[in-house]
Amino acid sequence: MHESMLSYAQRRYLKVAIGLCALSIVAYVWHDPLSPPNGGTWLGYTLGGIGAALILWLTALGVRKRSYSSSLGTLRGWTSAHIYLGLALIVVATLHTGFQFGWNLHTLCYVLMMIVIGSGIFGMVVYLRYPQLMSSNRAGAKPDVLLEEINDLDQRSLRVANEMPRRFGDVLRSNREGTRIGGSTRAILGGLDLSTINLPSAGGSSQQVANPEQAALLDWLADELARSTDGELTKRIGDLLSVIATRRNQLRRLRRDAQIRGWLEIWLYVHVPVTLALIGTLIAHVVSVFLYW
Amino acid sequence: MRILIRTLETGTTGVAVARDRVVEADVIGFGRATDQQIHCNDQRIGLQHAKFTRSDSGLLLSCIPPAQAEVNGRLCRDASLRVGDEVSLGPMLIKVLEAPVDFDAAISVEHDARESKAADDAPLPAFATSLEQVGWRKRPWAWAGITITLLLGLILPWFFVGRGDASAAWLRASVLPSDMQWTSGALHSAHGNLEVECEACHAQPFRRVRNEQCLDCHASTLHQHVPADHPAAADMTADRCTSCHVEHDEPSNLVQLDTRICTDCHTEPQNHGAGEKALPVTDFIAQHPDFQVSLLTAPDWKVTRARLGESTLVEKSNLEFTHAAHLDPKGIKAPQGEVVMQCADCHTPSESGTSFKPINMEQHCGSCHTLGFDPAEPQRKVPHGEPKLVMQTLVDHYSRRFLSGYSDSLAPANGVTPPGASLSAAARARVLGNAQQRANQVAADIFERRVCADCHTVTREGTSAEPIWNVAPVKLTQTFMPKAHFDHAAHATGEATCETCHAATDSKVASDVLMPQIKVCRDCHGGETGTEGGQVRIASPCASCHVYHDEQEPKWVPVMKKVIQQAAVRE
Numbered sequence: 077m078h079e080s081m082l083s084y085a086q087r088r089y090l091k092v093a094i095g096l097c098a099l100s101i102v103a104y105v106w107h108d109p110l111s112p113p114n115g116g117t118w119l120g121y122t123l124g125g126i127g128a129a130l131i132l133w134l135t136a137l138g139v140r141k142r143s144y145s146s147s148l149g150t151l152r153g154w155t156s157a158h159i160y161l162g163l164a165l166i167v168v169a170t171l172h173t174g175f176q177f178g179w180n181l182h183t184l185c186y187v188l189m190m191i192v193i194g195s196g197i198f199g200m201v202v203y204l205r206y207p208q209l210m211s212s213n214r215a216g217a218k219p220d221v222l223l224e225e226i227n228d229l230d231q232r233s234l235r236v237a238n239e240m241p242r243r244f245g246d247v248l249r250s251n252r253e254g255t256r257i258g259g260s261t262r263a264i265l266g267g268l269d270l271s272t273i274n275l276p277s278a279g280g281s282s283q284q285v286a287n288p289e290q291a292a293l294l295d296w297l298a299d300e301l302a303r304s305t306d307g308e309l310t311k312r313i314g315d316l317l318s319v320i321a322t323r324r325n326q327l328r329r330l331r332r333d334a335q336i337r338g339w340l341e342i343w344l345y346v347h348v349p350v351t352l353a354l355i356g357t358l359i360a361h362v363v364s365v366f367l368y369w
Numbered sequence: 370m371r372i373l374i375r376t377l378e379t380g381t382t383g384v385a386v387a388r389d390r391v392v393e394a395d396v397i398g399f400g401r402a403t404d405q406q407i408h409c410n411d412q413r414i415g416l417q418h419a420k421f422t423r424s425d426s427g428l429l430l431s432c433i434p435p436a437q438a439e440v441n442g443r444l445c446r447d448a449s450l451r452v453g454d455e456v457s458l459g460p461m462l463i464k465v466l467e468a469p470v471d472f473d474a475a476i477s478v479e480h481d482a483r484e485s486k487a488a489d490d491a492p493l494p495a496f497a498t499s500l501e502q503v504g505w506r507k508r509p510w511a512w513a514g515i516t517i518t519l520l521l522g523l524i525l526p527w528f529f530v531g532r533g534d535a536s537a538a539w540l541r542a543s544v545l546p547s548d549m550q551w552t553s554g555a556l557h558s559a560h561g562n563l564e565v566e567c568e569a570c571h572a573q574p575f576r577r578v579r580n581e582q583c584l585d586c587h588a589s590t591l592h593q594h595v596p597a598d599h600p601a602a603a604d605m606t607a608d609r610c611t612s613c614h615v616e617h618d619e620p621s622n623l624v625q626l627d628t629r630i631c632t633d634c635h636t637e638p639q640n641h642g643a644g645e646k647a648l649p650v651t652d653f654i655a656q657h658p659d660f661q662v663s664l665l666t667a668p669d670w671k672v673t674r675a676r677l678g679e680s681t682l683v684e685k686s687n688l689e690f691t692h693a694a695h696l697d698p699k700g701i702k703a704p705q706g707e708v709v710m711q712c713a714d715c716h717t718p719s720e721s722g723t724s725f726k727p728i729n730m731e732q733h734c735g736s737c738h739t740l741g742f743d744p745a746e747p748q749r750k751v752p753h754g755e756p757k758l759v760m761q762t763l764v765d766h767y768s769r770r771f772l773s774g775y776s777d778s779l780a781p782a783n784g785v786t787p788p789g790a791s792l793s794a795a796a797r798a799r800v801l802g803n804a805q806q807r808a809n810q811v812a813a814d815i816f817e818r819r820v821c822a823d824c825h826t827v828t829r830e831g832t833s834a835e836p837i838w839n840v841a842p843v844k845l846t847q848t849f850m851p852k853a854h855f856d857h858a859a860h861a862t863g864e865a866t867c868e869t870c871h872a873a874t875d876s877k878v879a880s881d882v883l884m885p886q887i888k889v890c891r892d893c894h895g896g897e898t899g900t901e902g903g904q905v906r907i908a909s910p911c912a913s914c915h916v917y918h919d920e921q922e923p924k925w926v927p928v929m930k931k932v933i934q935q936a937a938v939r940e
Contacts (some may be wrong), residue, residue, distance in 0.1 A: 082837040110613070110625060110627045110629065111392055111618055111625075112618050112619060112620060112622075114553070114555075114683075116615075118803055135864070148795060166870035170624055176554055176618070176619045178552075178553070178554055178555075178619075179553065180550050180553060181522050181550040181551055182551075182553050184522075184550075207661070217412060217928030218412065218628065219498070221412035221413060223493070224412070224413055225413045226493065227493060228413060228459065230493070231814035232439055232444060234455075235439075235442060236442065236443075236444065238512065252493060253494060255493065255494065256494070256496070257496040257497055257498050258497050258498040258499075258502070258503065259496070259497050259503070260497075260503055261499075261500065261504075261505070263504050264497075264498065264499075264500065264503060277510075286767030311443070312443075315443060315444040315445075318437070319437075319444055319446055320876075322435065322437065325435075330496075330498070333498075334498035334499070337498070337499060338499070338500055341499070341500050341505075342500060344506075344507065345500065345505050345506075345510070348507040348510075348511055349507055349513070349514045350513040350514065351511070351514075351517060352510075352512070352514040352515040353518050354514075354518075355515055356515035356516070356517070356519040356522065357518045357522055358515060359519060359523065360518060360522030360523035361522075362526075363523055363527075364522075364523060364526075364548075364551040365551070365553070366575050367527065367530075367551070367574050367575060368548070368551055368571040368574075369565060369571070369575060369576060369577040369578070
C-alpha cells in the first residue's frame with residue numbers, strides 16, 4: 077500500500093503538484109509588482125486563494141477517510157494527492173507571503189501550516205518505513221496471538237513449577253503480574269520495558285525489583301540453577317530458563333510492535349489538532365485582512 | 370512408516386467421537402499449513418511446527434525452532450517417544466498409543482483440556498500499548514485549536530473594534546490579543562504615531578482605506594501629483610493614495626521608487642497624449658534626454674527653457690562678470706589687498722543646504738566693489754539703485770561741500786566765504802552751478818568707467834549739461850532646474866568640489882551657463898538598479914530627482930474634494 081500511495085496512477089498527483097509549484101514560481105518571478113511582493117497584490121490574492129482552497133481540500137481527506145461508502149475516488153488516490161499537493165502548499169503559501177514575516181496572526185497561520193506539513197512529512201516517512209518493520213517484527217503473528225502465546229508459555233511454566241518448590245511458582249506468578257508492555261508514552265515510543273518482579277530475599281520476605289527483558293528472573297533462575305544439587309530440579313530449572321527466554325523474545329516483539337504503532341500514530345496527534353487550529357487561524361487571517369483592508 | 374492417527378473430537382452434545390485414519394509417509398508433519406498430516410488451525414502454531422519420524426524404539430519428535438513441545442510435563446524440542454507418552458503442542462494433546470498389528474505406530478490427537486483453562490490464578494495485566502490508551506486524544510485538542518484561534522485571533526478583537534475606538538484602545542493596552550495582531554508589517558516611521566490607532570486609516574470594516582483618511586492629516590500640505598496640464602493629471606486624481614503609498618510592507622517605503630510609474634508612459638510619451646517636445650525616457654542610463662535648464666532672459670525676464678549640450682547656451686542677465694577672474698588662484702585685487710576667492714564667498718547655502726541663497730550686491734559684491742566716489746570722503750557712497758538717485762546723491766554731496774567752502778582742483782574756485790558770512794544770491798547760484806557740473810563729471814566717471822560699468826551695461830542719453838544714464842537691470846536665474854530636486858548638501862561628500870560639476874574657473878563671460886550636463890551625473894549615478902551597463906553606480910530611479918506632489922504644483926485639496934464628491938455620487 078505504501079509504495080502505491082506515492083506512485084498511484086503513474087504519479088499523477090506528483091505531476092500536478094510539480095506543475096502547480098512551477099506555475100507559482102514562474103508567476104512570482106514574472107510578476108514584479110510596484111510595491112514589494114506581498115499577499116495583497118493580484119498574484120498574492122491568487123496564491124492565497126489557491127493555498128486556502130488547498131488547505132480546506134487537504135483537510136477533507138480526514139472526512140473522506142471516515143466515509144467508507146464514498147464514491148469520490150479511492151482512498152489511495154486521495155492519500156497520494158494529499159501528500160503531493162500538501163507538499164506543493166509549501167511553495168504556494170511561501171510565495172503568497174512574499175517572504176514577509178513578523179510577529180502577527182498572518183505569520184502564525186503560516187507557522188501552523190508548516191507544523192501541519194512537517195508532521196505530515198514525518199507521518200509519510202514512517203508510513204513508508206514502519207509497516208515493513210511491523211510485519212517483519214510480527215512475522216505473521218498478530219499481537220493478540222503473541223499474547224496468547226505468552227499465556228500459553230505462562231501456563232506451561234506454572235505447570236512445570238507445580239512440581240518444584242513453592243518459591244518458583246511464587247516468582248513466576250509475580251513475573252506474570254509484573255509484566256508491562258507500554259504503559260506510558262515514553263515506554264511505548266522508546267520500547268521501554270517497565271516490568272517488575274518480586275524476588276525472594278534473605279529473611280523470607282520478598283523484594284520488588286525491575287525486571288527489564290526478564291533479566292532479573294533469568295538471573296534468579298540461573299542463580300537457583302547454580303545452587304541446585306537435585307538433578308530433577310536442575311532439569312526443571314533448565315526448562316523454565318528456556319520458557320522464560322522464549323517469553324522474553326515474544327514480549328520484546330510485542331513492545332516493538334507497540335513502539336512501531338506509536339510512531340505510526342504519534343504525528344497524527346500533532347497533525348490533526350494543529351490542522352484545526354490552522355483552519356481557525358486561516359479564517360481569522362482572511363477575515364482580518366479584509367476587515368482592515 | 371504406516372501410522373494410525375486417531376482424532377478425538379468432542380461434539381456439541383459433549384459426546385467424544387473418535388475418527389481413525391491411516392497415513393503412510395516417512396514424515397508425519399504437524400502444523401498450521403494445510404499440507405501437514407496433523408493440521409492445527411491455531412495462530413500460535415507455525416506453518417510447519419513439528420514432525421514425527423520413525424525410530425528403532427518407536428517415534429521420534431522434533432520441533433522446528435522456535436517451536437517447543439511439552440513431553441510428559443517437560444519442555445523440549447526433540448524427544449524419543451514411547452507408548453503412553455503425552456505430547457502437548459499448543460492447544461493439542463498428542464498421546465502415543467500401542468501400535469496395532471500391521472502398523473508402525475499409533476497416536477491420538479485431541480484438544481488439550483488444560484489449555485482452555487485460564488492460566489492459573491494470576492491473570493495477565495491489561496497493557497496500555499497504544500497512545501490512546503495512555504491518554505492521547507485528537508478530538509478535544511482539535512476543537513480547542515479551532516476555538517481558541519478563532520476566539521483570540523478574530524472574534525475578541527473584532528468585538529472590541531466594533532464597540533468603538535475607546536474599547537479597541539483599551540484592548541490594545543491590555544495583555545489580551547488585540548487587533549494589533551492583524552498588523553502585517555510595521556508602519557513607516559513617518560506614520561509611527563498611528564501605530565496603535567488602526568481606525569485612523571481603517572475607518573470602516575471591509576472597506577479599503579480611502580483618500581479622506583490620508584487628507585485628515587495631509588490636506589494642508591499636499592500638492593497635486595503633476596501639473597494640471599499633464600496628460601495623466603485626470604487619471605492620477607482618480608487614483609487611491611494607497612495604490613502607490615503602500616503601508617505595512619517590508620521593506621517599508623512610502624515613496625514609490627519604481628521607475629515604471631513614470632516609464633509606463635514616458636517610454637513613448639506621444640502615445641499617451643504628450644506633445645512633440647516630450648522626449649522618450651526609459652532609464653537614467655539607458656535613455657534620458659539631456660537636461661533642460663530654465664533661464665531668466667533679458668529684457669522682459671521671461672523664463673526660457675533650453676537644453677544643455679545642444680548648442681552653447683547664453684544666459685542673458687545683463688551682468689558683466691567673469692568667474693575666471695574672480696576665481697584666479699593667484700588672487701584678485703581688493704580694497705584689503707590681494708584676495709583668493711572661493712565659490713562659497715558668494716554662493717552661500719540655503720538654510721536646508723539643498724540650494725543657495727540669492728546673490729546680493731551689497732552682501733556678495735559690495736565689500737570689493739565699493740560705491741565710494743569722493744576720495745576726500747571715502748565713506749560717502751552712492752546708493753545701489755536708480756541712476757536718478759545716484760545723481761541726486763552726487764549733486765547733494767557736492768552742493769553741500771561747495772557751499773561749505775570746499776574746493777578741489779577740478780572744480781571752479783568758489784572763493785572763501787568767511788565763517789558766519791552769508792553768500793549773495795548770485796554767488797550761491799554760481800556755487801551750485803559748479804556743484805552740478807562737478808556731479809556730472811563724477812557721475813560720468815562712476816557710471817561709465819569706474820564703478821557701475823564694472824558689472825552693468827550703462828548707456829548715456831540727454832544733453833552734456835543734463836546727461837541721463839541708463840543702467841540695464843540685472844536678474845540672475847535662481848533655479849536652473851526647477852523640475853528636478855537636487856540636494857547640494859547631500860553631494861558635499863568625499864573629494865567632490867564645486868568644480869567637479871560646475872566648470873567655473875574657465876568661464877570668462879557671465880553669459881556662460883555653468884550647469885552640468887547629464888554625463889556628469891552619470892559618472893556616479895546609474896539607473897533604477899545602479900548596475901546598468903555593467904558598471905556599479907548609485908541606484909537612481911526617477912524619484913531620486915523628480916518628485917510628485919511638487920511644491921510648485923497647486924494644492925491637492927480642491928481636486929480631491931471633487932474626486933471625493935464624485936466617489937460619493939457613485940456609491
